[in-house]
Amino acid sequence: MNAVDLRPAYPAIIVAVTAVVVLLLQAFAGKGKHGPYVPFSLAGLAAAFLATVMIASSQERGLGSHTGGALVADELALFLEAVILGVALLAVLLSSSYLRATNSERGEHYALLLFSVVGMLGLVAVTEMISLFVALEIMSVALYALCGSRRDQVESQESAVKYFITGAFSSAFLLFGIAMLYGVSGSTSLGRIGSAVTSASDPNHGLVLLGVGLLLVGFGFKIACVPFHMWAPDVYEGAPTTVTAFMAAGVKVAAFGALLRVFGTGLASLADDWRPLVAILAVFSMVLGNLAALAQSSVKRMLAYSSVSHAGYLLAALVAAPRVSAEAVIFYLVGYAAVNLGTFGALSSLARDGREPVTFDHLSGLSRRHPVLAAAFTVFLISLMGVPVSAGFVGKFYLFTAAVGAGYTPLAIVGVLMSVVSAYYYLRVVVHMYMKDAPVEDAWAPVSTTSALALAVSVLVVLGLGIWPAGVLALAHAAAQSLL
Amino acid sequence: MHFTASDGVFLAFAAITVGSAVVVTLARSLIYSAFALLFTFFGVAGLYLLLGADFIAASQLLIYVGGILVLLLFGVMLTHKLYDLDLKSEVTQFAPAAIVAAGLFVVLAVLGFRTTWKIGPGRAPSATTDEIGHLFMGQYLLPFEAASVLLLVALIGAAMIVRRKKEA
Amino acid sequence: MLPSYVPVLILALVAIGFSAFTLGLSQLLGKPRPNPAKNSVYECGVPPIGTARERFPIKFYMICMIFILLDVDAAFLYPWALVFRDLGVFGFLEMGAFMLLLGGGFTYAWKVGAFDW
Numbered sequence: 001m002n003a004v005d006l007r008p009a010y011p012a013i014i015v016a017v018t019a020v021v022v023l024l025l026q027a028f029a030g031k032g033k034h035g036p037y038v039p040f041s042l043a044g045l046a047a048a049f050l051a052t053v054m055i056a057s058s059q060e061r062g063l064g065s066h067t068g069g070a071l072v073a074d075e076l077a078l079f080l081e082a083v084i085l086g087v088a089l090l091a092v093l094l095s096s097s098y099l100r101a102t103n104s105e106r107g108e109h110y111a112l113l114l115f116s117v118v119g120m121l122g123l124v125a126v127t128e129m130i131s132l133f134v135a136l137e138i139m140s141v142a143l144y145a146l147c148g149s150r151r152d153q154v155e156s157q158e159s160a161v162k163y164f165i166t167g168a169f170s171s172a173f174l175l176f177g178i179a180m181l182y183g184v185s186g187s188t189s190l191g192r193i194g195s196a197v198t199s200a201s202d203p204n205h206g207l208v209l210l211g212v213g214l215l216l217v218g219f220g221f222k223i224a225c226v227p228f229h230m231w232a233p234d235v236y237e238g239a240p241t242t243v244t245a246f247m248a249a250g251v252k253v254a255a256f257g258a259l260l261r262v263f264g265t266g267l268a269s270l271a272d273d274w275r276p277l278v279a280i281l282a283v284f285s286m287v288l289g290n291l292a293a294l295a296q297s298s299v300k301r302m303l304a305y306s307s308v309s310h311a312g313y314l315l316a317a318l319v320a321a322p323r324v325s326a327e328a329v330i331f332y333l334v335g336y337a338a339v340n341l342g343t344f345g346a347l348s349s350l351a352r353d354g355r356e357p358v359t360f361d362h363l364s365g366l367s368r369r370h371p372v373l374a375a376a377f378t379v380f381l382i383s384l385m386g387v388p389v390s391a392g393f394v395g396k397f398y399l400f401t402a403a404v405g406a407g408y409t410p411l412a413i414v415g416v417l418m419s420v421v422s423a424y425y426y427l428r429v430v431v432h433m434y435m436k437d438a439p440v441e442d443a444w445a446p447v448s449t450t451s452a453l454a455l456a457v458s459v460l461v462v463l464g465l466g467i468w469p470a471g472v473l474a475l476a477h478a479a480a481q482s483l484l
Numbered sequence: 485m486h487f488t489a490s491d492g493v494f495l496a497f498a499a500i501t502v503g504s505a506v507v508v509t510l511a512r513s514l515i516y517s518a519f520a521l522l523f524t525f526f527g528v529a530g531l532y533l534l535l536g537a538d539f540i541a542a543s544q545l546l547i548y549v550g551g552i553l554v555l556l557l558f559g560v561m562l563t564h565k566l567y568d569l570d571l572k573s574e575v576t577q578f579a580p581a582a583i584v585a586a587g588l589f590v591v592l593a594v595l596g597f598r599t600t601w602k603i604g605p606g607r608a609p610s611a612t613t614d615e616i617g618h619l620f621m622g623q624y625l626l627p628f629e630a631a632s633v634l635l636l637v638a639l640i641g642a643a644m645i646v647r648r649k650k651e652a
Numbered sequence: 653m654l655p656s657y658v659p660v661l662i663l664a665l666v667a668i669g670f671s672a673f674t675l676g677l678s679q680l681l682g683k684p685r686p687n688p689a690k691n692s693v694y695e696c697g698v699p700p701i702g703t704a705r706e707r708f709p710i711k712f713y714m715i716c717m718i719f720i721l722l723d724v725d726a727a728f729l730y731p732w733a734l735v736f737r738d739l740g741v742f743g744f745l746e747m748g749a750f751m752l753l754l755g756g757g758f759t760y761a762w763k764v765g766a767f768d769w
Contacts, residue, residue, distance in 0.1 A: 027763035070626040145641030551720035617731030636757040
């Protein structure tokens, strides 16, 4: 019996134990009383973050090769784990005041959020398909429940049902794809799947293609790219806003991390087959996502469609074979996660008495009541547009450079054109905030200290990456190298 | 190639599976669909047994027939007026669905015959359960433990959704 | 073919044959003589009020959900129990972690009243 190396799983184990503790705190809290959920969650996430940093700074690389390769602690996994833990820390900070404002503060909320993080941490570190599936399900099931956590709102229930149905559907596709690849390779390990089929003349090529296609459909649902995006607007709109923030940031990082690993290591030898498919998904996501966002009257829906379009930008880089573009994708994900936390977090921080800003009109005159918040919101929108001095600009630059480098110049052109289109609906928010009068004075709550802290960190990340990208780029480069 | 007893049993189980699956999809009442699903699950369990996957077959009966199906029936009973709902009238996209299904069938059938399947050593394992146990406790320890996290998350989610509104 | 399952197959065939035989026999030999009392829901008992097709309380769902989770849990326990002797303390700890997590979940469900009827 060889010992199992659990070290790559330490961050996930720490978060899981924290989640159980928070859950039991809720169970043993008296009726109508609240336990110290937020401090415990923050402490657990910080400890996991520390564990990640410690593994990263230790000398051993590629830990966990003898857990049967279930999880690995290479640079890619560690970097994305750190990002996910950062996202979770900010999401917990945002949640604490939002849940109080909507009168839904419960321990389960934090426990489910932490469990979802466990799934995400697993997802970016898996080297094996069974673990990939289990991690994906942990992340998703926790999110389904979180989406429906506001019992007083029918939209929240609707979003949970829609997310669950489409999510379960996509999991089935993914599982079917995994089964096909297993049928060819006789293994669930990414490495062995990669070496099983290399040439197009192989008689098993057809089955592999089917498997890859099904995997792409499954991932397509999770990252919400066209044509698998239909759930996104309703779910993003209906879910409690802090959950949306966490989901939009965390799921994108985790799912793209898994996508990079699966298509960059396991299926890299088949790149010629799946590249055109990814290119098609990218074009449709960029075009339809941006055009649909133009027509929205709800800010949350607009941001949901914008998230679809950003999935398209990321996919556009992915065609450049993940090994080349991983760096660009990873860098973009960091800035994008901060922006998503920021935009949805800004909306959630204004919640009062169960109400929160939903439409563009609700944000009218925000610059007068909340000048700092309006400025922060503007920074996030500028980054989403891809204007210089923001993370979005540097990120998009690298994404499109990767696409051009791979000979997919039209993709980059579509991406740039669509970014210009997107300026219209992003600037609409700015116009409402700065140039329109508020219909009702003082409708929204003052921003709490915890929310302000989370938003300030997001702004710093967005501007920091825009002005001084070298540090994170170096880390992203190292992470991309570990895919080789 | 001659017809063996094993082929006969396979055909019987396949007929049960496919036949009841047709009833599941075409039945007018949801409750009939749910009960027909019982036979589909049973037929699939039989196919697993024929493939020598005894643990999977037992789990299939234990979990799907014993649990999921009961949950499904409760789901029907929990929902107002779902018993007598005529589902047939809602089906309007029969032709596209048939085309997609037929296309998928052709693709899968062609691939099934063309592929050289990765088949293990040419012996049918007598009992798979203890091998699965060793894999759970060794190579697949992390996914195994993660499965318990998954079950826990499902439990919390269910408790949270079922909770009474006024407690929220 | 798996010879060890032949008895199960025979049992299934016997069960199907027996029920088909008895049902067929009563169909052939019995003479239907319906009357209103015989056709009532309970042949001898209180006449039912309203329909039996009421909505069920959500509690059933919760109990059933917990049952399924235990069911899956039991399915996981079985292969572990078979190899427990080979694994020793290590295997015990592994299963202990598995059960502890779920145990935490059940403690929670119990305390928040998921089992209260």
